[in-house]
Amino acid sequence: MPLKSSFCYSVALATVATATLAPVASAATFNFSYTSSLGTITATVDGTLQPDNNTVFVSSISNTTFNGSPAPALPLTGSYVDSILAGGVVTGQAVLSLDGSGLDFVACNTTNCNDGFGFLPAGLIGPVDLFASVGGYGSLPGGEPFVLANYSLTPVPEPATVLGLLSVAGVGLLCKGRKLEK
Incomplete structure (x- = not known):
């Protein structure tokens, strides 16, 4: 040779x-997108990919947009279920997933959530997963059924x-x- x-x-x-x-290393940054009946939310999500290679424990969300325009910052993230059980105070572990299953997530500007959005898993207040938003993210405070085809969470290399x-x-x-x- x-x-x-x-x-x-x-x-x-x-x-x-x-x-x-x-x-x-587990991916730490993800591109997020969801389109509701009112418009599209995009953001950068920081979190930890769990050993199942699907579940992401969210630590923060940034660079949010609603219908292509900058949207209010959402410094508080938590579990939608835990937040409801705590009387509306944002608390608990925020969870998203790569495939859209097992979502339990709320992101808010303040503890009383004047601006924000979230995903509520089925069972707590209804038989289907819900998406809800308020303020600068459109007004769907009662929520609407979650549509898997409108959801995307992808790792950033x-x-x-x-x-x-x-x-x-x-x-x-x-x-x-x-x-x-x-």
Whole structure:
């Protein structure tokens, strides 16, 4: 095997091994979108992906928009169920999921929630999952049935993951280019 090919093979193998053996971190940032009968809410969600690779424990929500315009900031997140049981005070663990199942989430501007939205799981006040919003997010305080097709929560790739994939592609192109030179 020529020296150049051997070197290229070694670099490619080391790059793939590094990318494969590197510890996989849970995605911490997600792109969120939901379209209700009044419009579309988008946001950036920070949270921890749980071991089931579906459930996300939400720690914060930012960069919210409603129908494409900046919407009021929502510094408080919690469990919709726990918040109702606590007399309307935002409390508990906010939960979203990648596939839209098991949502128990409320995001509000203040503890009495003049602006905000949330997802209430079936069972507490009705037989179906609900979406509700108030203030700058449209007025659906009683809620409407949750529509799975209108919901999206997707992980944002971490920069290290993107760089790792680019380096693997770069080594592949380098090796391909060296073969063509022969």
